[in-house]
Amino acid sequence: MNNKKTISGFSKLSKRGKIKWIVENFFKNPESVMRELASYWHSNEDQQKILDGFSENTISNFPMPYGVAPNFVINEKTYCVPMVIEESSVVAAASAAAKFWMSRGGFTTEILGMTKLGHVHFVWQGDIEILQSRFDDIKKKLLADTEDITKNMQARGGGIQDIILKKTSDEIPGSYQLLASFETCDSMGANFINSCLEQFAKSFKQFMLTDSAIPDKDRDVEIIMSILSNYTPECLVKAFVSCPVDELGNFPNGMSAQGFAKRFKDAIDIAIHDPYRAVTHNKGIFNGIDAVVLATGNDFRAIESCGHAYASRSGSYSSLSACSIKDGQFYFELIIPLSVGTVGGLTRLHPMAKRSLELLENPSAEELMQIIAATGLAQNFAAVRSLITTGIQQGHMKMHLQNILIQLKATEEESKRVISHFDDKVVSYSGVNQYLAEIRGLTVNS
Amino acid sequence: MNNKKTISGFSKLSKRGKIKWIVENFFKNPESVMRELASYWHSNEDQQKILDGFSENTISNFPMPYGVAPNFVINEKTYCVPMVIEESSVVAAASAAAKFWMSRGGFTTEILGMTKLGHVHFVWQGDIEILQSRFDDIKKKLLADTEDITKNMQARGGGIQDIILKKTSDEIPGSYQLLASFETCDSMGANFINSCLEQFAKSFKQFMLTDSAIPDKDRDVEIIMSILSNYTPECLVKAFVSCPVDELGNFPNGMSAQGFAKRFKDAIDIAIHDPYRAVTHNKGIFNGIDAVVLATGNDFRAIESCGHAYASRSGSYSSLSACSIKDGQFYFELIIPLSVGTVGGLTRLHPMAKRSLELLENPSAEELMQIIAATGLAQNFAAVRSLITTGIQQGHMKMHLQNILIQLKATEEESKRVISHFDDKVVSYSGVNQYLAEIRGLTVNS
Numbered sequence: 001m002n003n004k005k006t007i008s009g010f011s012k013l014s015k016r017g018k019i020k021w022i023v024e025n026f027f028k029n030p031e032s033v034m035r036e037l038a039s040y041w042h043s044n045e046d047q048q049k050i051l052d053g054f055s056e057n058t059i060s061n062f063p064m065p066y067g068v069a070p071n072f073v074i075n076e077k078t079y080c081v082p083m084v085i086e087e088s089s090v091v092a093a094a095s096a097a098a099k100f101w102m103s104r105g106g107f108t109t110e111i112l113g114m115t116k117l118g119h120v121h122f123v124w125q126g127d128i129e130i131l132q133s134r135f136d137d138i139k140k141k142l143l144a145d146t147e148d149i150t151k152n153m154q155a156r157g158g159g160i161q162d163i164i165l166k167k168t169s170d171e172i173p174g175s176y177q178l179l180a181s182f183e184t185c186d187s188m189g190a191n192f193i194n195s196c197l198e199q200f201a202k203s204f205k206q207f208m209l210t211d212s213a214i215p216d217k218d219r220d221v222e223i224i225m226s227i228l229s230n231y232t233p234e235c236l237v238k239a240f241v242s243c244p245v246d247e248l249g250n251f252p253n254g255m256s257a258q259g260f261a262k263r264f265k266d267a268i269d270i271a272i273h274d275p276y277r278a279v280t281h282n283k284g285i286f287n288g289i290d291a292v293v294l295a296t297g298n299d300f301r302a303i304e305s306c307g308h309a310y311a312s313r314s315g316s317y318s319s320l321s322a323c324s325i326k327d328g329q330f331y332f333e334l335i336i337p338l339s340v341g342t343v344g345g346l347t348r349l350h351p352m353a354k355r356s357l358e359l360l361e362n363p364s365a366e367e368l369m370q371i372i373a374a375t376g377l378a379q380n381f382a383a384v385r386s387l388i389t390t391g392i393q394q395g396h397m398k399m400h401l402q403n404i405l406i407q408l409k410a411t412e413e414e415s416k417r418v419i420s421h422f423d424d425k426v427v428s429y430s431g432v433n434q435y436l437a438e439i440r441g442l443t444v445n446s
Numbered sequence: 447m448n449n450k451k452t453i454s455g456f457s458k459l460s461k462r463g464k465i466k467w468i469v470e471n472f473f474k475n476p477e478s479v480m481r482e483l484a485s486y487w488h489s490n491e492d493q494q495k496i497l498d499g500f501s502e503n504t505i506s507n508f509p510m511p512y513g514v515a516p517n518f519v520i521n522e523k524t525y526c527v528p529m530v531i532e533e534s535s536v537v538a539a540a541s542a543a544a545k546f547w548m549s550r551g552g553f554t555t556e557i558l559g560m561t562k563l564g565h566v567h568f569v570w571q572g573d574i575e576i577l578q579s580r581f582d583d584i585k586k587k588l589l590a591d592t593e594d595i596t597k598n599m600q601a602r603g604g605g606i607q608d609i610i611l612k613k614t615s616d617e618i619p620g621s622y623q624l625l626a627s628f629e630t631c632d633s634m635g636a637n638f639i640n641s642c643l644e645q646f647a648k649s650f651k652q653f654m655l656t657d658s659a660i661p662d663k664d665r666d667v668e669i670i671m672s673i674l675s676n677y678t679p680e681c682l683v684k685a686f687v688s689c690p691v692d693e694l695g696n697f698p699n700g701m702s703a704q705g706f707a708k709r710f711k712d713a714i715d716i717a718i719h720d721p722y723r724a725v726t727h728n729k730g731i732f733n734g735i736d737a738v739v740l741a742t743g744n745d746f747r748a749i750e751s752c753g754h755a756y757a758s759r760s761g762s763y764s765s766l767s768a769c770s771i772k773d774g775q776f777y778f779e780l781i782i783p784l785s786v787g788t789v790g791g792l793t794r795l796h797p798m799a800k801r802s803l804e805l806l807e808n809p810s811a812e813e814l815m816q817i818i819a820a821t822g823l824a825q826n827f828a829a830v831r832s833l834i835t836t837g838i839q840q841g842h843m844k845m846h847l848q849n850i851l852i853q854l855k856a857t858e859e860e861s862k863r864v865i866s867h868f869d870d871k872v873v874s875y876s877g878v879n880q881y882l883a884e885i886r887g888l889t890v891n892s
Contacts, residue, residue, distance in 0.1 A: 005516075005524040005525075005526065006516070006517050006519075006524055006548065007516050007517065010516050010517075010541070011538070011541065018514070022514060022526060022805065025526075026526055026804070026805050026807070027804060027805070033801065033804075036797065036801065037512075037801075039488065039489065039490065039493075040488065040509075040512070040798065042485065042486065042509065043485065043489070044485065046855075047485075049852055050849070050852055050853055051509050051511060052511065053848060053849045053852050054511045054532055054533075054534060054849065055511035055513045055529075055531055055532065055533070055534060055536065055537050056513055056534070056535070056537040056538040056541070057513040057514050057515065057516075057537050057538075057541065058511045058512060058513045058537075059512060059513065059514060060512040060798065061507075061509035061510065061511065061512055062509070062510045062511075062512040062530040062740065062741065062798045063486075063488065063497055063507035063508070063509055063510075063798070064507065064508045064509075064510055065497060065498065065500045065501035065504045065507065065508075066483075066486075066504060066505060066506040066507055066508040067501045067502055067503040067504045067505065068464070068468060068503050068505060069503065070451075070452070070453050070456050070503075071452050071453065071456075073452075078451040078452055079451075080451065080468060080471075080472055083501075084508040085501055086500055086501065086740075086743070086745075086792055086796065087500075087501070087745060087747075088500060088501060088502070089502070090501065090502075091501050091502040091503050091504075092457070092502040092503075095456070095457065095502070095503065102452065117722065119722065119723065121713075121716050121723070123712060148870070148871065149871075149872050152872070152874070152877065168716055168719065168720050168723075169715075169716070169719035169720055171715070171719050172712065172715050172716065172719060175712070175716060177720075191839070191842065191843065191846065191872060191873065191874075192872060194837075194838060194839045194842070195839055195843075195872050198837045198839050201837075222709070224709060224712050224713050224716065224834060225713055225830075225833035225834050225837075226833075226837060227723075227726060227833055227838070228726065229722040229723065229725060229726050230725045230726040230729045231721060231722045231724075231725035231726070263668070263670060266569060266618065266621070266670050267567075267670050267671055269615075269617070269618050270567050270614055270615070270618065270621060270670065273614065273615035273617050273618060274614050274615055274623075275677060275755060276563065276565065276675040276677045277565065277567070277614075277673075277675065278677075278755070279675060279676045279677035279751045279752055279755045280673060280674065280675050280676040280677070280751070282751055283676045283747050283748055283750075283751040286747045286750065286751065287747055290746075290747055294508065294532075295508065297532070299532075299533060300736075300746075301533075301729050301732045301733055301736055301750075302729055304729075304732065304747075304750040304751075304754065305725045305726070305728055305729040305732065305750075305754060306725055308750065308751060308754030308755060308757075308758070309721060309724070309725045309754060309757075309758065309763040311754075311755075311758075312754070312755065312757075312758030312763050313763075315761040315762070316761070317755040317758050317759075343875070343876075344874060344875065346532055348875055349849055349850070349853055349875070350532065351482065352486065352506065352508045352509070355479065355482065355483075358472070358473060358479075359468070359472050359473070361472070384671075387670075387671035387672075387673055388670060388671050391640075391644045391647075391671075391672060392640060392673070393637070393640050393641055393644050396637065396640070397637065397641075400637065402499060403496070403499045403500065403795055404795070406495055406496055406499050407496055407795055409492075424594070425594065425595075426595050426598070426637060426638060426641050427637065428598070428637075428789075428790060429789070429790065429794055429795070430789075431598065
């Protein structure tokens with residue numbers, strides 16, 4: 001083990017101290033790396049301090065492209081949707097789908113539920129019927145002891161909805177949970193829910209120590225953990241688009257509207273029945289969803305975990321979207337659980353997230369769920385449309401090549417020659433670099 | 447519908463033109479928003495042009511905190527792991543777990559497979575036995591027709607591994623797929639695979655039109671789509687940590703090493719058996735994984751889709767990690783499919799991704815998979831350790847409060863008073879803002 005690569009007390013170093021240690025021990029050109037890291041800092045030091053505070057051991061910013069998809073008509077209101085994503089063609093696809101549906105009635109969305117969940121997991125070897133018989137009083141105590149925590153949320157119309165006692169798994173002897181449901185209004189609610197749950201755990205232990213109905217030998221409850229569930233199948237939103245098949249328009253290579261609708265439905269049905277296809281299909285949906293989640297300072301890992309578990313709820317991983325054609329009407333929908341906030345967390349702390357919410361005219365959490373679902377559906381529509389008509393490589397390779405040409409500072413004349421050369425070849429950075437070098441009369445070590 | 451909020455030809459506008467339209471139509475204070483968007487641009491115009499090129503309709507950068515977790519010992523090599531994540535406590539947790547295991551043998555990892563997959567989905571109503579009897583020749587033609595595409599990949603040791611014919615689903619009459627497997631070496635391989643598949647589709651159609659064994663009435667094959675699968679259960683990596691239970695050390699509130707090990711295993715077992723817990727549990731794993739995926743310019747949506755589908759492969763969504771205690775030895779492992787690249791895509795185009803790979807000493811894709819898996823396992827260890835000992839709210843709220851205090855430019859004296867006031871209360875931005883205003887003798891409209 002190279003001792004110069006381990007360190008004690010790293011987090012205590014100043015930001016410059018951290019950078020110095022990193023560049024000196026891991027880079028060949030410490031000074032230029034140090035300059036490059038600093039070049040991504042915000043010019044305003046206070047502003048940068050805010051960004052640094054979001055995480056730990058921060059030495060720079062990783063810039064993600066911030067784009068917008070205009071012309072999103074959702075429930076007859078028009079949005080310009082902010083999207084943060086590093087993958088090319090996602091924003092273009094969402095914009096194209098938004099415009100396509102703008103003249104065909106737009107997106108219609110609906111909130112199907114707003115319930116969030118959390119658990120206190122515990123192990124207890126006593127007679128569960130005794131616990132059940134005392135559960136009304138336990139619940140009363142848990143609600144009373146969290147009044148300080150829930151007061152503000154209740155004033156906003158939310159709070160604890162219910163608490164039940166549930167066996168966690170027959171496989172783990174004595175494992176139970178206090179399963180609590182919550183309404184957290186415009187916040188995602190993680191801090192609120194976790195604070196309630198940790199108090200539940202304390203109060204529950206206390207109850208068990210003192211309640212007269214509990215046998216002395218069973219007074220000890222082992223709390224394993226108290227934590228919200230990111231699985232929120234009842235915090236659910238639906239988005240759909242629909243129009244007469246005849247009005248779908250014409251498609252490349254002479255494909256008719258009827259032919260398109262039929263093949264589109266086939267593609268969706270394949271994603272419903274084949275998990276290997278469903279994963280890629282849903283990944284496309286999340287391309288749109290995560291871009292808005294990121295732009296508004298929400299947590300995409302929570303959204304992803306929940307959405308994919310929901311996609312597997314039947315026992316086989318499946319498509320989150322569905323398509324039908326009935327009486328000449330094309331219908332395409334997405335139903336997805338989305339637990340997001342428009343207050344709390346980073347939503348107002350991250351300066352660009354705050355601007356994203358302003359761009360969306362400061363939506364409620366329910367409205368943001370609907371915007372996100374519509375963007376996911378738009379993304380899915382655009383991706384499947386490409387796949388079943390022209391294929392995706394043509395567009396992808398063109399954009400990838402453009403990126404490489406910018407990177408290699410190709411002149412207009414050089415770019416023309418490269419584009420023509422790679423017309424029938426797979427684009428790669430090393431390939432383009434090599435060919436450009438040939439054009440330029442150089443040799444490169446690739 | 448407010449017509450000022452829809453636009454035609456937006457993507458054709460210059461960057462300044464786009465920004466102008468957005469700020470004038472969606473913001474109350476157009477000029478200050480325009481200045482703020484510009485304040486996140488890189489000071490070097492060429493550099494910013496590269497960032498803008500990654501996506502479409504880009505108007506600014508969304509800065510994500512770029513941090514590092516030092517002291518990761520993986521297979522006896524020491525890494526300082528770059529992490530891009532907006533959630534507080536993730537980098538701190540990974541760093542703490544890395545240091546904990548550094549003195550207990552570090553992380554051990556192993557590649558279990560590197561196979562990637564892709565499909566040409568088609569619908570065909572002919573006699574499948576005829577197709578099967580001709581499949582050797584079909585395969586020969588597909589391989590021959592993609593030689594131009596596969597040449598470079600073969601030189602690097604990769605290429606097409608196999609192509610088989612498979613029924614997609616009995617639910618969709620006539621639905622089949624050409625299922626191809628690939629080795630894509632150090633690239634994630636999406637462009638390579640999709641280019642091969644689109645050529646397969648063309649060549650397959652051609653074969654069916656001309657081969658003498660195919661009845662004339664069955665010559666038409668409808669290609670639905672040709673696309674890689676992001677589900678790669680055979681592109682798999684394992685990471686584990688292990689040490690004698692006695693050497694786990696001591697934990698808060700007098701918890702012994704034995705008590706800790708037992709409760710840790712209970713917590714993992716709950717995540718194995720309860721999908722509601724598994725979602726949150728795996729979300730924690732992805733906190734670590736996605737942070738490295740992002741930092742190295744890989745695609746976190748692909749990684750998430752694949753990993754969660756893998757978590758549901760038994761028919762019930764479950765934990766990706768597992769724990770055992772046997773003969774006094776604590777063992778904790780993560781097995782996860784991870785399809786990532788260290789060449790191609792954004793890995794070398796994004797300037798900070800390139801630096802991340804340098805910081806990791808330019809790993810191969812296999813090495814990067816192992817680093818990412820170890821980071822995911824570290825994250826999971828740290829999260830579960832917190833949950834079963836002190837709970838997570840104490841740390842979370844402390845950090846969240848710090849962020850809010852920085853944002854509200856609280857002085858040291860004010861911060862002390864706020865921290866003491868919120869010691870037993872739920873921290874919220876509006877609550878802190880309100881209390882700070884009281885301290886400062888102001889009233890706020892919250």
